[in-house]
Amino acid sequence: MDSVRSPDAAPIPVKIVVAGGFGVGKTTTVAAISEIPPLTTEAEMTSAGVGIDNPGHRVNKVTTTVAMDFGCVTIDRTLKLYLFGTPGQARFGFMWDDLVRGALGALVVVDSSRLDDCYPAVDYFEQSGLPFVVAVNAFDGVLANDLESVRWALAVADHVPVIAFDARERLSVRDALLVVLDRALDRAVSGSHS
Amino acid sequence: MTVPPGQEPPGIRPYLRSPAAPVSPAPPAAWNRPAHRAPDNLRPYVLTSGRVQGDDPAVNLETQVTIRPGAPPDAARSMPTELQAILATCVSPVSVAEISAQAHLHLGVTKILVGDLCAAGFLDIHQLEVDPVHSPDVILRVIHGLRAIS
Numbered sequence: 001m002d003s004v005r006s007p008d009a010a011p012i013p014v015k016i017v018v019a020g021g022f023g024v025g026k027t028t029t030v031a032a033i034s035e036i037p038p039l040t041t042e043a044e045m046t047s048a049g050v051g052i053d054n055p056g057h058r059v060n061k062v063t064t065t066v067a068m069d070f071g072c073v074t075i076d077r078t079l080k081l082y083l084f085g086t087p088g089q090a091r092f093g094f095m096w097d098d099l100v101r102g103a104l105g106a107l108v109v110v111d112s113s114r115l116d117d118c119y120p121a122v123d124y125f126e127q128s129g130l131p132f133v134v135a136v137n138a139f140d141g142v143l144a145n146d147l148e149s150v151r152w153a154l155a156v157a158d159h160v161p162v163i164a165f166d167a168r169e170r171l172s173v174r175d176a177l178l179v180v181l182d183r184a185l186d187r188a189v190s191g192s193h194s
Numbered sequence: 195m196t197v198p199p200g201q202e203p204p205g206i207r208p209y210l211r212s213p214a215a216p217v218s219p220a221p222p223a224a225w226n227r228p229a230h231r232a233p234d235n236l237r238p239y240v241l242t243s244g245r246v247q248g249d250d251p252a253v254n255l256e257t258q259v260t261i262r263p264g265a266p267p268d269a270a271r272s273m274p275t276e277l278q279a280i281l282a283t284c285v286s287p288v289s290v291a292e293i294s295a296q297a298h299l300h301l302g303v304t305k306i307l308v309g310d311l312c313a314a315g316f317l318d319i320h321q322l323e324v325d326p327v328h329s330p331d332v333i334l335r336v337i338h339g340l341r342a343i344s
Contacts, residue, residue, distance in 0.1 A: 010258035010287035010320040014336055033343070039295035043302060068301075070255075070291055075339030079332070082256045082289060102254055104327060104336070174343050181337045188330045 015082040020109035021117025025137045025167035026085035027069045032173040034071020104184040105131035112136045113144035131183035134162045135176045242306045255291040258320040265316045
C-alpha cells in the first residue's frame with residue numbers, strides 16, 4: 001500500500017500468543033516484558049455454548065464479551081513484537097482463530113497444580129500447527145510437579161518444549177519467549193526452500 | 195430486547211435489520227448522525243450499522259494503521275466522536291488492538307470502522323509484503339532484539 005519508507009513508517013508487527021487458563025499468570029507474563037502497561041481490549045465472541053453457562057431460552061448460541069490483555073516490545077524502528085494474552089476457554093475458538101492467524105508462536109502458561117486448565121490451549125495449538133511451548137509458572141519459585149510429570153500429564157509431543165519460568169521476572173519471560181521463537185524459526189526454515 | 199409489535203419479524207435484532215449486507219466498503223451514511231456522545235448502553239455494532247464482518251480480512255489485531263497524509267481535516271470534524279477518537283490515536287503508527295483499547299471500542303467494531311476510514315481516505319492500513327511467520331530473517335531479528343533486553 002505504501003512503498004515509501006519515511007522515518008515515521010509503520011513497523012513490521014509480529015505477535016506471540018500467551019495462552020492458558022484463568023489466573024495462571026498470562027497478564028503478569030505480558031506485563032513483565034512489555035514496554036507499556038498492558039492494555040485491555042474487549043471482543044465480543046459468539047460460540048456454541050452447549051451445556052455451559054446455559055442461557056435459558058437462547059439455546060444454541062452464546063455471545064460473550066471477553067477481555068484480552070496485550071503489550072508490546074519495540075525490537076527496533078522497523079520491527080515491533082506484540083504479546084496477546086488470550087482467554088483460555090475452549091469455547092472461544094473464534095477468537096483464537098483470529099489471534100493465531102499470523103502469530104509466530106504461542107506460550108502456554110501452566111500452573112502445575114492445576115494442569116487441566118491448559119488442556120484447551122494445548123489441544124488447540126496442536127491441531128492448528130502453531131509452534132508452542134509449555135511454560136510452567138513457578139509460583140514463588142516452587143513447582144508442584146516436576147517438568148517430566150507435567151510433560152507426561154499433558155501428553156505433548158517430544159518436540160514441544162516444556163520449561164519452567166517465573167512470570168514476574170522480565171528475563172525469565174524473555175528466555176521463555178526465546179524458546180518459542182526458536183520453534184518459530186524451525187517452522188520458518190523448514191517451510192522455506194531458499 | 196423490545197421489538198415494536200408488527201414491524202419486524204420476531205427474532206431479528208433491531209440493529210441487524212438495515213442495511214442489507216453492503217458490498218462496497220464504508221457507507222458514509224452511518225456518519226451523518228449528529229456527532230453527539232453515544233449513550234453508554236449503545237450496543238457495539240450500532241456504530242457499524244449492524245455489520246459484524248470487516249471489509250478486509252487482512253486487518254488483524256497487530257496490523258499497523260496511520261493517518262493518511264493530506265486527509266481533509268474539516269471532514270473529520272463532522273464525524274461521530276468514536277471515529278474522531280480513532281483518528282486521534284493514529285497520528286503515529288499504531289496497531290488495531292491499541293486503537294481498540296485507547297478508543298474504548300470493541301475489537302470487532304474497531305476493525306470494521308478502521309476499514310471504513312481507510313476506504314474513505316482518512317487512514318492507511320499497512321499490509322505486510324512478507325508474512326513474518328515464513329521469514330527466518332524477521333524471526334532472527336526478533337530473537338536478537340529480545341536477547342538485548344536485560
